[in-house]
Amino acid sequence: MAEDITVFTGSAHPEFAQEMCDILGVELSPTNITRFSNDCLQVQLRANCRRRDVYIVQPLVPPVQENLVELLLMLDAARGASASHITAVIPHFAYARSDKKDAPRISIGGKLVADLLETAGATRVITMTLHSEQVHGFFGVPVDHLSATHELASHFQGTDLSNTVVVSPDFGYAKVASKLARLLDVPVAAGSKRRLADDKVVIDRIVGDVEGKKVIILDDEVATAGSMIELMDRLREYDVEEISVATTHGLFVGKAVERLNAQSDIREILTTNTVPLRPDCTPDKLAVRSVAPLFAEAVRRHNTGESISTLFSDEVTIG
Amino acid sequence: MAEDITVFTGSAHPEFAQEMCDILGVELSPTNITRFSNDCLQVQLRANCRRRDVYIVQPLVPPVQENLVELLLMLDAARGASASHITAVIPHFAYARSDKKDAPRISIGGKLVADLLETAGATRVITMTLHSEQVHGFFGVPVDHLSATHELASHFQGTDLSNTVVVSPDFGYAKVASKLARLLDVPVAAGSKRRLADDKVVIDRIVGDVEGKKVIILDDEVATAGSMIELMDRLREYDVEEISVATTHGLFVGKAVERLNAQSDIREILTTNTVPLRPDCTPDKLAVRSVAPLFAEAVRRHNTGESISTLFSDEVTIG
Amino acid sequence: MAEDITVFTGSAHPEFAQEMCDILGVELSPTNITRFSNDCLQVQLRANCRRRDVYIVQPLVPPVQENLVELLLMLDAARGASASHITAVIPHFAYARSDKKDAPRISIGGKLVADLLETAGATRVITMTLHSEQVHGFFGVPVDHLSATHELASHFQGTDLSNTVVVSPDFGYAKVASKLARLLDVPVAAGSKRRLADDKVVIDRIVGDVEGKKVIILDDEVATAGSMIELMDRLREYDVEEISVATTHGLFVGKAVERLNAQSDIREILTTNTVPLRPDCTPDKLAVRSVAPLFAEAVRRHNTGESISTLFSDEVTIG
Amino acid sequence: MAEDITVFTGSAHPEFAQEMCDILGVELSPTNITRFSNDCLQVQLRANCRRRDVYIVQPLVPPVQENLVELLLMLDAARGASASHITAVIPHFAYARSDKKDAPRISIGGKLVADLLETAGATRVITMTLHSEQVHGFFGVPVDHLSATHELASHFQGTDLSNTVVVSPDFGYAKVASKLARLLDVPVAAGSKRRLADDKVVIDRIVGDVEGKKVIILDDEVATAGSMIELMDRLREYDVEEISVATTHGLFVGKAVERLNAQSDIREILTTNTVPLRPDCTPDKLAVRSVAPLFAEAVRRHNTGESISTLFSDEVTIG
């Protein structure tokens, strides 16, 4: 019943929504976004939502607050327009990084944003590579949590992986790094961080064998690339042969491009397209794999009542 | 029990919060606001909230989306920190202008934001001069809706008000203009708007007698001042003697200052301080009346269980 | 999928429900309403609701409290009977007049009743001509807010409208009056009210040009017609040529019929059938336009997933 | 902290509220109730509610729907006025009789009204002698369910109870009748009902020994007294010596007074004052015991945090 699908996009990443629609064979429905002179936003969905299976595509990328409020307004508009189902398609859910209360009286932003989405009318969420798996449990509505690991692994499979190791920047992400390592049949290592002063954390050593190896650094998100560069510096102390970077969410903000381009021994930087890339603002040696086909397939399967898990679930889980 | 009050401010208008605290005789509690490299915000309330009567001061002024999300995070942090009561103090609730569904499939932003505040943890709201009185009913939590009309009237009382008329830019706000007019014992008039094309509305004439009069234009908010200037042009066709402007929420964004300064026959522009004013960005002939004392008194009375209505309610209501 | 529609009516206005059903080509399903000796009501829906698209038709007309509780019981019965969707069809939502808190410690009845309907099981509402557009935002469920303005305009179109003006009894309703005026291509005027004593409001003058004109007074609701007569008295001071009255909700309660019949210069009183009219209790010169076809079409379109906005939305919006 | 108690009454039974206030030593706070010409109600609480322990007194007696909506509006007004706690004091909760779904697609009115009270803002309920004990479980908020059995028993204690039996009109209420019987140390009997046709139920015999005895008929509520008279007719077939009637809720509506006065062998009719009694509308031989002191004590104890159960709970429970 694919004719029932109605897809709208906010202003964060229309290319991604368009690519999904092209695959699904549906038209991307138009949206009007108005900014009033007092800076308030208003959105108008310009296609019938009544009794439709509605999808609102909007990653939480900079400017995050603008994109978040825009998404909330779109969800609310779809609900008010009597949509049957309203799925927030959030390829990059940036607030997932705020997933714990590691200081007194802070907000757990990931949980709050999950609640806001439900208040605004989302009846389901599709997202990818949450910073930690537990963030799934922040949501009261069903979440289809897609993984980019297979997509990233595909890129390396078929290349020479001898003497290669997958490295996680810290212990927290080592579990996912292990999964990629296993798909590539190579070992894993992790950076160990130390807090110097109140607000300064450094990677002080590498746990696991990286000496003289070819390294694939895996992280969920690359923003300013600051800690990525720091990790490379540490790795070079172990005479690593070459360095690749793989990440789901390639934000490349601030000095990221400048910093990464300055690292001559980087072989490749691999990312997906969950975050929009501007040609003038991407590092050299960048390879991009589109995950829009995965999202489109998840939408199609949900719409027809087929299982998503049989397709995307990871066979391996590791503690 | 004023010692129980704990006041925090977001980054939108700390001067207002400070002024309230000075009047209340409490310290403004510190807040840390962090922007991560992926543009997500994190707030930390840096004073004990446990079993406190907590107030978070934040008008929704530009950048509205940043300030809104910051406010939501602060409310959530206060709830997580076991505050007894959490009042959102929102001197300017800009989204109140999105109060109806006058086009298909738009969000009613005022209602959505009211719901978001409740989801984030607000147990009460104090605000001023909502764009329409009905917005009060969008909230599920109690709202103390303060009025600036008496404060604005005070400014004109004692001046020569002979041959004066209060003018509302449109019919929708004429009711409030009537109230000010009655306090000043002068008549009222209103602009009549006409929609020319799909997105172009003009004031085509003035309903009520303004010929040769001294005019006080009253509006809830002045943003770009575009329609304000248009109204003045129309008024001048009636040979008005001089023009004053009175508004609760003086935003003065875009070309507002330039436009207003170009009107030589403006006698005075009166506003309150619900919106922060930057010295380099205010029109000439600006008079500002602080409403922080009203907000402080509302906080004090609520905290001690005294009635607020006996102080602030308007004796006159008009249909 | 029109066969899925199941329509029930409360005791407020069964003729309206029957007319809707006739147009839709479905049978009006029977309901038993029992009043126990202790004055409590019990309703029994006497047709299968399981997985049906259920509509409960009940305007909030006198006796309002009886009709409201009856409606709530019917909604609850439909929910308990496993209906898929439950739409409250409320042609006249009388409590919309309680839309603001213009005195201390009063209930905002419109908001409360909206909440009660949702608690009782309504998943959607269809209504017409809410006293103010903002009342739409009181509801947490989707609302299809139909307008009678086009229907009322149709009645006048084709008649001689030269020298005619549309008059709103007050500023609050002038915006809607402007809309009718624009459809008829005539100007607009409005009464200006003044509060004399604590509970006495009078129309003290007319803002806008009505001198010697033919007048169409527009109001959302005519109940006792008290303020309508007062407005006519004021208009006659301007030597108006003739007076017509147009209203969506013609209640005509108390002395309304007697009062209106005493006005010899009334040309016509136009209303819709959102409120049941008893032959012995209607003013002379009454013309009634049925809006049941609009409600039926809204039901049909919702049931089949067609857009309602393309049909009923007003092209013109005015501030 | 008795100074914090603020008591309002609706129009159902102000004498009861006044009696409670006299006992509590607090003033009954004034309320304005307005009926608009379109029959909608508006209530205004005319005393400060802010941070108060507010009690709204309103039994659900005829006109039940009017009194229910009035109560809901009062609760909502108290919430909007920032009351700390809002207790609905409902001496007679008439909708408790709608406590099961004994026909297809009927509303369970008792449950619905419980939900409506919570939606309107009640944070607690005090009531008496619910038609069945299970109705307690319909509420999401705490309920203090007072019993009149001890009060009724006190009336009979000290009188000659030899050869006396307590009779319940049906099996459903036999359990409570057993409790009264036990307090009076006499046996119990019950009527057995048979449904003749679709809507006709008759008491066809008495289960238990009543032959030649003095009978005390106990029921929770006496409305038209129809089934009470029928029970008496059946009892007379057993040559009962004399008949007394005891009930918590003495409604005496319809032909109740006429019917009861026609029974010459009635010795006494005992009721409490949960329902207002009009002098012209009470049966002969009526004795009234006030339960306002119990309600007042429940309010006082709740306000000061003392246990209510130690005072009012019934020591005996019987299956």
Place this chain on the structure above:
Amino acid sequence: MAEDITVFTGSAHPEFAQEMCDILGVELSPTNITRFSNDCLQVQLRANCRRRDVYIVQPLVPPVQENLVELLLMLDAARGASASHITAVIPHFAYARSDKKDAPRISIGGKLVADLLETAGATRVITMTLHSEQVHGFFGVPVDHLSATHELASHFQGTDLSNTVVVSPDFGYAKVASKLARLLDVPVAAGSKRRLADDKVVIDRIVGDVEGKKVIILDDEVATAGSMIELMDRLREYDVEEISVATTHGLFVGKAVERLNAQSDIREILTTNTVPLRPDCTPDKLAVRSVAPLFAEAVRRHNTGESISTLFSDEVTIG
């Protein structure tokens, strides 16, 4: 649309679920239940739930807490897996016996469990013979409350019912006993209980004529059979001719089998299969009637949108 039905069973009574599936012609979908070493449970539904009409079959039989938490986990898993509808099929809802607050500060377990089921994701419940009809009103979701009375009556119809009486162990259940009696066209009697000490209740006599009769004792549930045996002892004082026992929920726990087998004058013990029966743990002379066909038919009808009430509702209701 029977292909949409997906049925899972917990570990409480898989045979019942299988029998339902056989009748419905659908496969029972597999479930994995894991108990971690810290005694926490995890369930995995091993069939696609997406957009399915999902049924989770689990009576609340011993071990009740294990079965309850297992059921809650299964409901939650189905919701997280994007099921369209999730019906908890609970043939025996044991917590219904906790339906009132007959002692201070106890939980009303039936209400709490109803709330927990809704929190876990149940959108509907099918159950049978709740301990009291009012428990229906504890649920916020629709409940199809099936009755076993007709099934039990069928068993006796066609046998010699002369000189027979149906006996309820107490007044509370006499109403249902009346219904069975009426279906069999025989009279009814009931035990009268007396509380001896704080926690000791005895049946002290029989209300109604049982002298020399053949007795059918009816109760909703037989657990340890303690009060059942006590009732038999009391009945024998009336020289009853023979005793049959009929019950919906035959738990037979503790010494039940031993006790019942010791009663030589029992003619038959009739139960349904809402509770799983272990061959080594059933009393002699046991007859079992399966109610799985009724549950299957209720599922089928709900799935296809047919009325359930026309099939299962009891024509007779008695007060």
Place this chain on the structure above:
Amino acid sequence: MAEDITVFTGSAHPEFAQEMCDILGVELSPTNITRFSNDCLQVQLRANCRRRDVYIVQPLVPPVQENLVELLLMLDAARGASASHITAVIPHFAYARSDKKDAPRISIGGKLVADLLETAGATRVITMTLHSEQVHGFFGVPVDHLSATHELASHFQGTDLSNTVVVSPDFGYAKVASKLARLLDVPVAAGSKRRLADDKVVIDRIVGDVEGKKVIILDDEVATAGSMIELMDRLREYDVEEISVATTHGLFVGKAVERLNAQSDIREILTTNTVPLRPDCTPDKLAVRSVAPLFAEAVRRHNTGESISTLFSDEVTIG
């Protein structure tokens, strides 16, 4: 206002509740727990809760389901008894281990139980050492998440820590291990797990330098000690000098005691008392540190409105 605190305990760990009460100087209030013959539980709180600050102490230890339902019933009873605040004190929240959806269609048990606690009436939670920090975000109510790390560190401080390393069994817990390591000023290492078959995970090597070192293994919970023993076997391949075990939650179920006692090179097993320890069921060389003082202090501070974070928060956070 310590007199307002009322503490109840379920049957899981009354010694812990008693120890808390002794420190707080309040009496432990009595509770009656009844198991009906049908295996349903009923709890009665036997002390006044009205307007009290109520604490229900119950770790989720085996039998977990029994203890969980008991806790839910107690929370519900406290709410029904009009408690002001109801804090669930859960020293060991075992369901926190179900914190992610690592297989299709499983329940996230930690999130579900968090929701159930809120439904049952908990307004706040105090707990210790959740399996992952993100579980904090599963709760809609405020959580005070205490840490045992300082308590465990205190035990080792002052002993000879030269040549010592803290080892985490896997990467997921390495972050907390780092924290302990830093408090002790020693390095950290972690086990790397590999999944062999569908349900078999092994620790295949140690990441980090453990060769010849004294090892402190840290885990949040020790249940059957199976993976603990496996880790020791792996460590011995590195010729570690001696092994200590430190854990917050010492469950020691199944063969744990037998297994641990068989490891002759264990120097010490350190745990807290969040889980009740039976003398006959504890491993040799066990040292126990009570955390009841921390819980008592958290209760005291919350009750008096003092900050908890200043006391218990960890100064170091590590990524």
